[in-house]
Amino acid sequence: xxxxxxxxxxITAIVLWVVTIAFMFFGYFRIGRIFEKEDSxxxxxxxxxxxxxxxxxxxxxxxxxxxxxxxxxxxxxxAIILGPWASVIVxxxxxxxxxxxxxxxxxxxxxxxxxxxxIGGIIGFYLVMLFVKVLNFTSLKKELKLTIATxxxxxxxxxxxxxxxxxxxxxxxTIPIQxxxxxxxxxxxLIGIGEGIISALIVFYIYKTKPDxxxxxxxxxxx
Amino acid sequence: MxxxxxxxxxxxxxxxxxxxxxxxxxxxxxxxxxxxxxxGLERVLIxxxxxxxxxxxxxxxxxxxxxxxxxxxxxxxxxxxxxxxxMGTFYLFSHFKKRKLK
Numbered sequence: 001x002x003x004x005x006x007x008x009x010x011i012t013a014i015v016l017w018v019v020t021i022a023f024m025f026f027g028y029f030r031i032g033r034i035f036e037k038e039d040s041x042x043x044x045x046x047x048x049x050x051x052x053x054x055x056x057x058x059x060x061x062x063x064x065x066x067x068x069x070x071x072x073x074x075x076x077x078x079a080i081i082l083g084p085w086a087s088v089i090v091x092x093x094x095x096x097x098x099x100x101x102x103x104x105x106x107x108x109x110x111x112x113x114x115x116x117x118x119i120g121g122i123i124g125f126y127l128v129m130l131f132v133k134v135l136n137f138t139s140l141k142k143e144l145k146l147t148i149a150t151x152x153x154x155x156x157x158x159x160x161x162x163x164x165x166x167x168x169x170x171x172x173x174t175i176p177i178q179x180x181x182x183x184x185x186x187x188x189x190l191i192g193i194g195e196g197i198i199s200a201l202i203v204f205y206i207y208k209t210k211p212d213x214x215x216x217x218x219x220x221x222x223x
Numbered sequence: 224m225x226x227x228x229x230x231x232x233x234x235x236x237x238x239x240x241x242x243x244x245x246x247x248x249x250x251x252x253x254x255x256x257x258x259x260x261x262x263g264l265e266r267v268l269i270x271x272x273x274x275x276x277x278x279x280x281x282x283x284x285x286x287x288x289x290x291x292x293x294x295x296x297x298x299x300x301x302x303x304x305x306x307x308x309x310m311g312t313f314y315l316f317s318h319f320k321k322r323k324l325k
Contacts, residue, residue: 001264006280031316044313045230049237052302053308059298061258068266069258093312097304101297102286162263175271183270187263 001073001114001158001188002098005105006096009172016168017110023118024092027085046213047090050081053202054094057191062194070191073161075120076154077199079208080128080146083216087121088113111168115161124157125216142222146214147204155196162188241302 008016057072079087091118092113095130098104102110131149166184170177206213227234261269268277291297 001262003264004277004280005284007268028316041314041317044228044317045234045237045312047313048306048310051305052237052241055301055305056298059294059301061260061262063258063260064263066266067260069262071262089312090237090309093308094305097301097308100286100288100304101291101301102289104285105282106284107282127237159311165264166267169267175267179271180267183267184263187266191263 001112001162002095002104002113003108003115003165003168005107007105007172007174008108008111008168012168012172013107013111016114020088020092020110020113020118023085023088023122027088030085031083031089037192038099038192042057043213043215047082051090051094051169054078054090055097057198058094064139064187064190064194066187066190069193070194072195072198073116073158074122074199075161076124076128076150076157076195079121079125080150080199080203080216080220081214083219084122084125087125088117091117091121095110111165115165115168119161119164120157123160124153127156128153129220132222136221136223143204143207144176146207146217146222147200149220150203151200154199155192158188158192158195159185162192237306241306 045121054072054074054077057074059071059171061069061071075087078090082090092109094194095104095109095112095116099106099109128149131152132145135145135149140148162184166181167177169175169184170180174180203214211217260266265277268302288297291300
């Protein structure tokens with residue numbers, strides 16, 4: 001879903017840059033909770049691990065039927081682990097590094113962060129929260145509630161991000177909306193299955209082995 | 224040095240995970256599990272305009288690391304860069320937040 005340079009018109013690209021900068025600026029002030037504890041520095045190496053995992057998984061394209069491929073975006077995954085606001089900053093930094101390799105454009109960096117960090121991260125996080133609340137009515141174990149909610153939330157976040165991406169392309173006049181949106185949503189409804197499974201497995205593993213690392217557990221309301 | 228001493232085990236964990244990821248990339252590229260097919264967005268653009276159009280989009284810059292044609296090397300450099308940039312940024316955040324609290 002990495003938009004290259006030259007695909008968006010200048011106004012759309014600039015507007016999405018401004019929105020992304022505003023979210024990151026606001027996000028910086030909202031991520032204080034992670035660093036309030038005395039030993040909060042201990043989380044920094046794990047952020048490094050998370051960065052490595054996200055970069056590697058975004059690099060790994062798994063085959064999708066129909067001659068296409070998919071890879072993890074990881075916005076919802078990061079939002080569950082570090083919080084929704086941190087996910088925007090983490091995704092932005094990873095996308096900057098990827099753009100150095102030519103994967104995603106520099107002028108489209110704002111749009112890419114908007115789609116993957118804000119829609120995939122923040123909206124994805126609140127979708128997971130919603131599904132956790134629904135699953136709290138069941139007698140499932142805590143880790144299963146979080147895992148299932150992560151799978152569904154990540155999947156829907158990818159579809160929503162692809163829908164928004166399709167609209168951005170259409171607004172820019174690159175492809176008519178009647179082709180861009182259905183095609184984007186169709187392919188990402190297949191690609192999103194991988195996103196949901198990988199995100200859910202990683203969250204399940206962390207929750208089982210190092211639950212403290214999921215800093216949003218109380219916000220998500222897993223009971 | 225004190226940061227390294229205090230975070231010995233997390234740093235060892237990072238090294239193990241990075242080595243595992245590199246190994247996974249090597250195996251993935253070697254046995255051909257990884258797909259060279261276009262991703263979702265590229266597929267939509269190719270279906271509408273064709274592959275040549277996508278290759279000729281205007282870009283105002285040449286990505287600094289685009290000369291790295293070997294996927295495996297690019298993967299390793301990317302992982303190392305990601306770890307350094309993310310850890311550095313969040314270390315600075317932590318530093319400024321704590322200084323503010325004092």
